[in-house]
Amino acid sequence: MWQRFSRGLARVEAASVGALILFAAIMLCVQITARALFNHSFSWAEESVRYAIIWMVFLSCGLAFRQDAHINIDVLRQLLPDPARKVLEVIIILACAVLAGLLVWFGGAMVATLYRFGQVSPAMEAPMYLFYLAIPVSGVLMLIRLGESLVRVLRCKPVAPAAPVLAG
Template sequence: MLKLIYKSLAKLEDFLLAVLMISSASMIVIQIIARSLFDYSFVWAEEFVRYAIIWMVFIGSGVAVRTQRHISIDVIKNILPLKLACAVNILLLLMSMAAAGLLLIYGKDLVVTMQKFGQLSPALEAPMYWFYLSIPISGGLMFIHLAVHLLAQTKALLTGQIKPQPSEVNHAI
C-alpha cells in the first residue's frame, strides 16, 4: 500500500512539473507572438511564468531528492569502508531530513503569516500565500523522499547489502 502511495506521489510530482514547464513555455511563446505580431502584451504573463518557475524549482528539489540527483561530494564516502560509508550516509540523510523539516515548519509559518496579511500579487491578483505554499510543500516532499532513502540505507546496513541501487530505494517501503 505504501509503495502505491509513494509511486502515486512520484507520478504527481512529475505531472505537476510537466504542466508547469509546458504552461510556462507556452505562455512565453504566446507573449512573444502577441508583442511581435499584435503589439499587445498580457499584463499577467510574466508574473505567471515567474511563479510557475518558483513552483518548478521547489517541486523539482523534491524530485531531485527522490531520484538522488542533488549535488553531493562523495570523496570521503568513497575512501571509507562500505559499512562506515553507509553509516555516514545515514547521518547525512538524518541531517537533510532535519533541514527539510525546518523548511516545512517555517514555510508553513510563512504561509500562515502571508494568509493573514491578505496580500495579492500585482498582476494576477492571486493571494500571495498560494505562491509561498511551494516552500512547505517542497520541505514535505523532500522529507518524505529522504525518509524513504533512510529506510533503504538502514535496510542495506542491517542486511549487509551496503550499496542499494536507486531503483531499490522504492523497495524500502
C-alpha cells in the same frame, strides 16, 4: 502499499512539474507572439511564468531525492569502508531532513502570515500565500523521500559504493 503510494506520488509530482514547464513555455511563447505581432503585452504573463517556475523547482526537489539526483560531493564516501559509508549516509539523510523540516516550519509560518495579511501579487492579484505554499509543500515531499532513503540505507547491509571519479 507504501510502494504504490510512493510511485503514485512520484507520478503526481512528475506530472505537475511537466505541466508547469509546459505552461511556462506556452505562456512565454504567447507573450512573445503578442508583443511581436500585435504590439500588445499581457501584464500578468511574466508573473505567472515566474511563479510556475518557482513551484516547478520546489516540486522537483522531492523527485530529485527519490532518484538520488541532487548534486553531492562523494570523495569521502568513496574513501570510507562500507560500515562507515552507511553511517555517513545516515548522517547526510538526517541533516537533509532537518533542513527540509525547517522549510516546512518556516515556510508554513510565512504562508500563514501572508494568508493573515491578505497580500496579493502585483499583476495577477492572486493571493501570495498560494505561491509561497511551494516552500512547505516541497519540505513535506522531501521529508517523505528522505524517509524512504533512510529506510533503504538502514535495510541494506552494504551501501553501494559510489561510482569512481574519472580524471582526464
